[in-house]
Amino acid sequence: xxxxxxxxxxxxxxxxxxxxxxxxxxxxxxxxxxxxxxxxxxxxxxxxxxxxxxxxxxxxxxxxxxxxxxxxxxxxxxxxxxxxxxxxxxxxxxxxxxxxxxxxxxxxxxxxxxxxxxxxxxxxxxxxxxxxxxxxxxxxxxxxxxxxxxxxxxxxxxxxxxxxxxxxxxxxxxxxxxxxxxxxxxxxxxxxxxxx
Amino acid sequence: xxxxxxxxxxxxxxxxxxxxxxxxxxxxxxxxxxxxxxxxxxxxxxxxxxxxxxxxxxxxxxxxxxxxxxxxxxxxxxxxxxxxxxxxxxxxxxxxxxxxxxxxxxxxxxxxxxxxxxxxxxxxxxxxxxxxxxxxxxxxxxxxxxxxxxxxxxxxxxxxxxxxxxxxxxxxxxxxxxxxxxxxxxxxxxxxxxxx
Numbered sequence: 012x013x014x015x016x017x018x019x020x021x022x023x024x025x026x027x028x029x030x031x032x033x034x035x036x037x038x039x040x041x042x043x044x045x046x047x048x049x050x051x052x053x054x055x056x057x058x059x060x061x062x063x064x065x066x067x068x069x070x071x072x073x074x075x076x077x078x079x080x081x082x083x084x085x086x087x088x089x090x091x092x093x094x095x096x097x098x099x100x101x102x103x104x105x106x107x108x109x110x111x112x113x114x115x116x117x118x119x120x121x122x123x124x125x126x127x128x129x130x131x132x133x134x135x136x137x138x139x140x141x142x143x144x145x146x147x148x149x150x151x152x153x154x155x156x157x158x159x160x161x162x163x164x165x166x167x168x169x170x171x172x173x174x175x176x177x178x179x180x181x182x183x184x185x186x187x188x189x190x191x192x193x194x195x196x197x198x199x200x201x202x203x204x205x206x207x
Numbered sequence: 208x209x210x211x212x213x214x215x216x217x218x219x220x221x222x223x224x225x226x227x228x229x230x231x232x233x234x235x236x237x238x239x240x241x242x243x244x245x246x247x248x249x250x251x252x253x254x255x256x257x258x259x260x261x262x263x264x265x266x267x268x269x270x271x272x273x274x275x276x277x278x279x280x281x282x283x284x285x286x287x288x289x290x291x292x293x294x295x296x297x298x299x300x301x302x303x304x305x306x307x308x309x310x311x312x313x314x315x316x317x318x319x320x321x322x323x324x325x326x327x328x329x330x331x332x333x334x335x336x337x338x339x340x341x342x343x344x345x346x347x348x349x350x351x352x353x354x355x356x357x358x359x360x361x362x363x364x365x366x367x368x369x370x371x372x373x374x375x376x377x378x379x380x381x382x383x384x385x386x387x388x389x390x391x392x393x394x395x396x397x398x399x400x401x402x403x
């Protein structure tokens with residue numbers, strides 16, 4: 012996770028920091044290679060005490076893959092959580108010690124069989140910071156070419172399709188693109204494409 | 208959660224649905240008024256069996272509050288998960304049986320002391336659908352006026368500040384706005400404002 016420079020011209024500063032909660036106790040409710048759940052007891056600056064739950068996940072990466080003809084490669088993916096198959100970006104969790112861009116290149120390769128000529132960082136995000144410190148790094152992968160067959164996990168049901176920019180905008184504006192790991196980086200990418 | 212109409216002109220259809228995983232068993236690992244954790248055993252269409260974890264949370268709402276002078280009201284909020292205080296939108300979870308727009312109006316009132324003259328729906332999103340069916344409804348609250356003092360929970364450390372549209376764009380483009388519940392609806396709202 013990276014902070015943006017304070018006081019850069021035209022960019023409002025972050026709010027003045029509030030006092031941190033004091034941790035009185037921390038219980039690892041659940042732990043697994045996939046996810047964890049922690050329950051902390053904290054003292055509020057106001058003096059009260061509350062329980063605060065935390066979902067634990069490794070950092071993630073999500074990639075906007077641009078083909079050499081300018082189209083965007085999306086994956087059609089089945090999600091067990093809600094049971095639907097919808098359009099997403101190639102994304103996944105970082106391996107231990109893996110650099111974010113390396114993880115992005117790996118997920119792009121594994122899920123689509125493509126490799127990029129050039130990488131560009133996009134703003135990252137906290138998907139659910141009310142209950143998790145989970146952070147996602149986002150990238151644009153420029154000049155993507157197919158370099159082999161996808162190497163998907165048995166649990167991954169994925170197809171790929173290239174979309175024109177106008178189709179991406181229609182998917183976003185219609186509300187059809189509901190995966191935050193897809194919609195958020197694509198919306199940032201569209202602004203950059205407009206600005207620059 | 209609402210689906211967009213299939214086959215609307217110019218809007219690409221969803222991908223053809225993949226077969227659903229078959230649920231072989233489901234274990235409620237943790238349950239509380241705040242969140243739950245479920246661990247399912249599922250059979251893949253390929254025949255293999257895996258464990259699939261699910262973080263359980265009620266549906267949420269997030270609000271882009273527009274003041275009568277056109278500025279956007281953000282809240283500076285402390286988040287225990289990562290320890291930082293940053294700019295967000297008023298947001299929160301729906302109460303049982305609460306209609307999304309009612310919940311949005313309630314969160315706006317509780318966190319900022321404001322009420323809206325008119326409500327407009329924005330595309331909703333799944334913040335983390337790789338491991339949770341959690342869904343967030345998003346709205347634009349037009350013509351917001353202060354109607355009283357905020358009614359914040361003891362655990363909420365929040366200040367409010369109005370931002371010009373150019374400041375919102377600077378926060379987004381600089382990567383300073385890292386809360387997905389804030390960045391995603393604001394980016395959708397900016398597109399609508401541009402499209403007119």
